[in-house]
Amino acid sequence: MFNTSDGEVTLSSGEKTVRFPTVTGTEGDVGIDISKLRADHKRITLDYGFANTAACRSSVTFVNGDTGELRYRGYRIEDLAAQASFPEVAFLLMNGELPTKAELEEYESELSGHTLLNEEMKRMFDAFPRGAHPMGILSAATAAMSTFYERYHNPRDAESVKESTIRLMAKLPTVAAFAYKKSIGQPYMYPRNDLDYSSNFLQMMFGLPVEPYEIDPVVARALDVLLILHADHEQNCSTSTVRLVGSSEANLFASVAGGMNALWGPLHGGANSAVIAMLSEIDEDGGDVDKYVARAKDKEDPFRLMGFGHRVYKNFDPRAKILKEFASDVLERLGVNDPLLEIALKLEEHALTDDYFIERKLYPNVDFYSGMIFRSLGFPVRMFTVLFAIGRLPGWMAHWKEMIEDPNTRIGRPRQVYAGHTERDYVATGDR
Numbered sequence: 001m002f003n004t005s006d007g008e009v010t011l012s013s014g015e016k017t018v019r020f021p022t023v024t025g026t027e028g029d030v031g032i033d034i035s036k037l038r039a040d041h042k043r044i045t046l047d048y049g050f051a052n053t054a055a056c057r058s059s060v061t062f063v064n065g066d067t068g069e070l071r072y073r074g075y076r077i078e079d080l081a082a083q084a085s086f087p088e089v090a091f092l093l094m095n096g097e098l099p100t101k102a103e104l105e106e107y108e109s110e111l112s113g114h115t116l117l118n119e120e121m122k123r124m125f126d127a128f129p130r131g132a133h134p135m136g137i138l139s140a141a142t143a144a145m146s147t148f149y150e151r152y153h154n155p156r157d158a159e160s161v162k163e164s165t166i167r168l169m170a171k172l173p174t175v176a177a178f179a180y181k182k183s184i185g186q187p188y189m190y191p192r193n194d195l196d197y198s199s200n201f202l203q204m205m206f207g208l209p210v211e212p213y214e215i216d217p218v219v220a221r222a223l224d225v226l227l228i229l230h231a232d233h234e235q236n237c238s239t240s241t242v243r244l245v246g247s248s249e250a251n252l253f254a255s256v257a258g259g260m261n262a263l264w265g266p267l268h269g270g271a272n273s274a275v276i277a278m279l280s281e282i283d284e285d286g287g288d289v290d291k292y293v294a295r296a297k298d299k300e301d302p303f304r305l306m307g308f309g310h311r312v313y314k315n316f317d318p319r320a321k322i323l324k325e326f327a328s329d330v331l332e333r334l335g336v337n338d339p340l341l342e343i344a345l346k347l348e349e350h351a352l353t354d355d356y357f358i359e360r361k362l363y364p365n366v367d368f369y370s371g372m373i374f375r376s377l378g379f380p381v382r383m384f385t386v387l388f389a390i391g392r393l394p395g396w397m398a399h400w401k402e403m404i405e406d407p408n409t410r411i412g413r414p415r416q417v418y419a420g421h422t423e424r425d426y427v428a429t430g431d432r
Contacts, residue, residue, distance in 0.1 A: 027062055044415045054235075056243065056406065060093060060398050061234045068315035072232060073097070081322050086227040087111060087197050090169060090394035093232055094401065108197075114170035115191035115200065117178070118148050125182050134386045135269075137179035138172075139260040145171065146253030153251040155404045164252040165397050172393055173197070176386045177204035183382070198223040201390070206378065218333045219377055223387075225326060226370055229319040230388050232395025233312075238262040238269070242396045243403050244412040252400055259396045260389050269385040269392075272371035275307040276381050279340040279347075287339065289346040297356055307368030308351055309361065316363045323369035324348075327376075336376045344372050 009032050011018045018041055023031045031054045038044050047053045062071045070077040073092050080089055084098075091099045091107050099107060124144055128137055146153065149167060152160040178188050181204075189204040199215045202223065207213030232239070242259035246252070263269035282292050295303040310317050331341065351357040351364050374384050403409050 023057065025057070027064070031057075038415065044417070046417050050240070050414075055240065055412070056235070056403065056409075058234065058399065058402060059096070060402060061232045061395065063234050063312055065310070065312040065314050068313055068318050068321075070233070070318045077229065077318055078322060081225050081228050084228065085196070086224045086231070086391075087169075089228050089231050093394040093398040094165060110166050111170045111197065112193040114167050115174055115193060117145075117171055117174050121145070121148075122178075122188065125178050125188075128182060130183060130185060132179075132183065134176065134179040134183060134382055135260065135264045135389070137182065138176055138386055138389060139257045139264070141175045141179070142168070142172070142260060143254055143257040145175075146251055149253070155246070155249050155251065161252065161401060161404070165401070168252065168256060168393060168397065172390050173201040174204060176383070176390060177201060179386065180205055180380075180383055196220070198227065205383075216334075218330065222326065222330045222373060222377060225322070226373060226387065227391035229322060229366060230370075230391030232392065232398065235399075236268070237265070238392065239396060239399050242400050246400045246403055247409060247412040249404075252397065255400050256393065256396050259392075263389055263392065264385055269388040271306065271367040272374065272388070273381050273384045275344075275368055275371040276340065276375060276384075278306040279343050282343050283339050287343055289343055289350065293347070293350050293354070305347065305362075307365055307371065308357070308363065310363075310365045313363075313365070314361055317365045319366040320364050320369055323366060323373065324364070327369050327373055330373060331376055334376055338375065341372055341376065344368070 007022055009020045009022055011020065020037070021033045023033055025031070034045060045053070060073065062074075063069070072080060072089065073096055075092070075098070080092075084092075087108050088099060088104055091104065121141065121144065124141065125137065128140075145167070149164065152164045152167075154160045174191050181188050187209055189207045189209065191200050191204060193200075195203060195215065199220045202215060202220060203213045235243075238259040241262040242255045245258040246255040250258075266274060282289065285291075292303065292305070295301045296305045348364050348368070351362060357363070370388075371384060374387060375381070379387060
């Protein structure tokens with residue numbers, strides 16, 4: 001029997017009763033503290049995917065999947081996307097408060113001063129095969145970067161942590177752009193410190209040394225908004241990985257590289273790439289959207305529409321709402337004429353008007369729109385997850401820092417319910 005009362009939960013089995021304290025969050029969510037369950041009662045919980053388990057208390061990001069809310073440090077994502085810059089949001093996530101004008105100028109200056117990579121790293125890029133996936137290069141280069149800054153590895157030293165976060169934020173766009181240039185056989189473009197964060201990344205991605213690269217302010221702002229919307233999403237797979245790696249007191253570079261590898265998976269950061277693959281499949285089959293919507297409704301058909309619904313949001317993903325409005329303006333401004341985008345807009349219409357989608361709350365999610373916009377901005381599909389990683393970096397670092405500073409942090413060590421053989425005797429090779 002399971003009973004609740006003020007401040008505790010009681011679990012009864014037969015004649016035995018066990019009491020657990022509860023922890024209430026600032027938004028009213030309640031957690032049952034079972035941290036002494038194994039030590040006191042020789043029991044553990046079994047929770048596949050940790051879907052019902054809180055591994056920490058965090059003040060970074062609040063998500064309400066039922067009402068479709070997302071806030072960074074208390075600020076609504078809608079307000080941040082409309083008014084803030086990506087470095088401003090990164091500062092907020094890392095420090096807990098929005099920067100003053102002077103603080104923001106100083107932070108942006110620090111980022112500009114650390115955009116260059118050590119020249120020795122260029123040899124590492126050259127060592128990868130030309131067809132190497134940019135995410136593989138990104139995670140490898142991030143881990144390798146730590147070898148240049150060993151003096152900043154101490155997670156208990158505030159100055160070391162600050163310097164590590166600045167270098168990661170400043171250099172990750174350079175690493176990403178170098179990875180892309182390597183994959184297409186073009187010369188690396190060095191950063192320009194006279195440009196803002198997103199504009200600088202665009203010129204490193206698409207510029208060439210033989211001619212000046214003109215920054216389209218609409219494109220730069222679109223990229224800024226996309227990065228803001230991806231900056232954090234509480235305890236997702238990659239963020240939990242960063243925390244788990246960091247719980248061993250691994251340095252920030254190594255912990256973030258671990259998060260990148262988790263993000264690379266198609267069920268996480270690869271979802272927007274899967275959207276483009278789906279749109280391409282529909283296009284190659286003649287572009288009949290109605291046919292594929294019917295297939296998606298057929299329980300016997302393995303086809304699934306990618307970019308619809310969300311594990312957390314049972315309402316419209318607030319990030320998707322922002323991108324839906326933003327997408328139409330960007331596509332119109334850029335004059336994009338892409339059959340895949342036309343198919344996407346038709347699918348969107350079905351999702352917003354068809355009772356099948358509405359009843360099941362299968363709204364287009366952030367991956368659906370981000371894939372469309374990344375494509376319209378000229379980014380190749382293989383760079384989509386890299387862009388996600390650049391956006392998510394401030395969240396990863398904020399959670400790592402929060403975990404390190406939390407006195408309750410212990411090295412991550414999930415338990416298991418063993419389901420293998422019981423004890424067996426060894427049999428000599430000739431007798432098997």
